[in-house]
Every structure is written in C-alpha cells, then in structure tokens.
Amino acid sequence: MILLRSLAFTAAFYLFSTLTALAMIPLFLAPRRWTTWALTYYGKGTTLLLRLICDIRVEVRGREHLPQGAALIAGKHQCMFDIFGSFAFLPDSCFVTKKELMKIPFLGWYAQKGGMIVVDREGHATALRKLVADARDRFKDARQLVIFAEGTRVTPGAPPAYKPGIAAIYRDLDMPVIPMALNTGVHWPAHGILRYPGTIVFEFLPAIPAGLKRGEFMRELEDRIETASNALIAEGL
Numbered sequence: 001m002i003l004l005r006s007l008a009f010t011a012a013f014y015l016f017s018t019l020t021a022l023a024m025i026p027l028f029l030a031p032r033r034w035t036t037w038a039l040t041y042y043g044k045g046t047t048l049l050l051r052l053i054c055d056i057r058v059e060v061r062g063r064e065h066l067p068q069g070a071a072l073i074a075g076k077h078q079c080m081f082d083i084f085g086s087f088a089f090l091p092d093s094c095f096v097t098k099k100e101l102m103k104i105p106f107l108g109w110y111a112q113k114g115g116m117i118v119v120d121r122e123g124h125a126t127a128l129r130k131l132v133a134d135a136r137d138r139f140k141d142a143r144q145l146v147i148f149a150e151g152t153r154v155t156p157g158a159p160p161a162y163k164p165g166i167a168a169i170y171r172d173l174d175m176p177v178i179p180m181a182l183n184t185g186v187h188w189p190a191h192g193i194l195r196y197p198g199t200i201v202f203e204f205l206p207a208i209p210a211g212l213k214r215g216e217f218m219r220e221l222e223d224r225i226e227t228a229s230n231a232l233i234a235e236g237l
Contacts, residue, residue, distance in 0.1 A: 002196060002197070016045055016046070016049060043084045043085060046084045050081075056196075056197055057198075066204045071145070074149045074166045076148070080190075081184050082182060094115055095111075095117070096131065147165060149166050149222075149225065153185075155185060167214050167218055174211070178207045181225050208224070
C-alpha cells in the first residue's frame with residue numbers, strides 16, 4: 001500500500017509541479033512578491049497532496065516564537081519538503097540555496113525571481129561576505145530568512161555537522177536566531193520515492209538572543225535543534 005501511494009504521489013507531485021511552473025511564467029514580468037505568493041500556494045498544494053494520497057499531515061508548532069516580519073531562522077534539513085512545506089506557512093520566506101540548484105530549469109529561475117540567496121560553497125570567505133550582504137538586503141523587505149545550518153540534507157539520526165554561514169549572519173547582523181526543528185526525513189526520505197504516513201512536524205523554538213560569542217552560539221543552536229529534532233523523529237517512528 002505504501003509503495004502504491006508513493007507512486008501515485010510521485011506522479012501527482014511532478015504533474016502539479018510542472019503545471020505550476022508553467023502557470024508561473026507570466027510572473028517573470030510581475031513584482032517579486034507575486035512569485036512568493038505563488039510559491040506559498042505551491043507549498044500548500046504539495047501539503048494537500050501529501051495528506052490526500054499518502055496520509056501524511058503537516059503540523060507547525062511554536063508559531064508564537066515566529067515574528068511576522070524580518071526574522072532569521074536556522075533549521076534542520078532532511079528532505080526537499082523542508083523548503084516546499086515552509087513556503088506554505090511563512091509569510092515571505094527567503095532561503096539560502098546552493099549555486100548548483102540555480103542551473104535547474106524553472107527551479108533556478110523562480111528561485112532567482114523570488115529573491116533567494118545563492119551561495120557558492122567553494123567561495124569560502126568571499127561567499128560568506130556575500131551571504132551576509134545579501135541577508136542584510138533581504139531584511140529591508142522584512143522577510144523571513146531561512147538557512148539550513150548544516151548546509152545540506154542530513155538523514156534522521158545522522159551525526160550533525162553545522163556550517164559557519166549562520167554564525168557569520170548572526171554576528172554581523174546582530175539579531176536573534178529562531179531555531180527550527182523538524183522530522184520530515186522520517187516521512188519523506190531524502191532519497192527514493194517511498195513516503196511514509198504520519199505527521200510531519202515543523203517546530204519553532206524560542207529565539208537565541210543576539211550578542212553571544214560564536215562558540216557559545218553554535219553550541220546553543222546545535223543543542224536546541226538536535227534535541228528537539230531527535231524528539232520529533234522518535235515521535236514520528
């Protein structure tokens with residue numbers, strides 16, 4: 001049953017994604033905010049497909065910790081739904097994405113139109129400076145900037161490996177960071193087509209205040225995200 005549902009979802013998801021991508025073409029001539037709205041409805045559509053076909057529900061916890069305006073969010077990353085799902089409930093989200101994804105037709109084009117921040121992971125210090133400058137620019141529009149603290153998808157339960165990008169933004173912008181825990185990889189694995197029923201949870205945790213030293217901040221961030229994510233993973237198994 002899981003295999004059949006997963007196959008049906010995969011077919012429906014790619015059909016829905018293709019039709020959405022084509023329908024969004026006129027938005028290249030529209031303001032950036034229109035693209036963000038379209039991505040919001042795309043996220044809601046994907047969430048609906050998960051519920052109807054795979055019996056996977058999506059729950060958002062800790063909304064009281066999430067400002068409606070400018071916010072810096074550092075999250076766990078376990079699968080591609082971390083992005084699609086977040087579009088559905090963040091008012092005006094902006095993601096940090098790797099340069100390689102910009103080469104993918106439609107995905108890269110809409111990421112650029114939507115004002116996502118592109119990072120060249122081989123750029124080192126230059127890439128970090130650009131990341132901070134771009135983040136400062138996006139906050140002029142009071143957006144919610146989401147950065148995946150490990151920089152790539154990580155299998156649930158795997159040892160964490162947090163990258164320095166979030167620490168650079170935290171230090172230079174001198175603003176709080178809202179940790180985001182999740183368990184998406186339990187129900188939507190990073191690889192393969194199987195989708196497992198249950199409840200995907202995105203959980204926003206109390207903000208880490210600005211002004212901590214780099215080492216203290218990184219330890220606090222990792223401890224909060226990993227502790228909460230591991231609890232959600234155990235809950236979802």
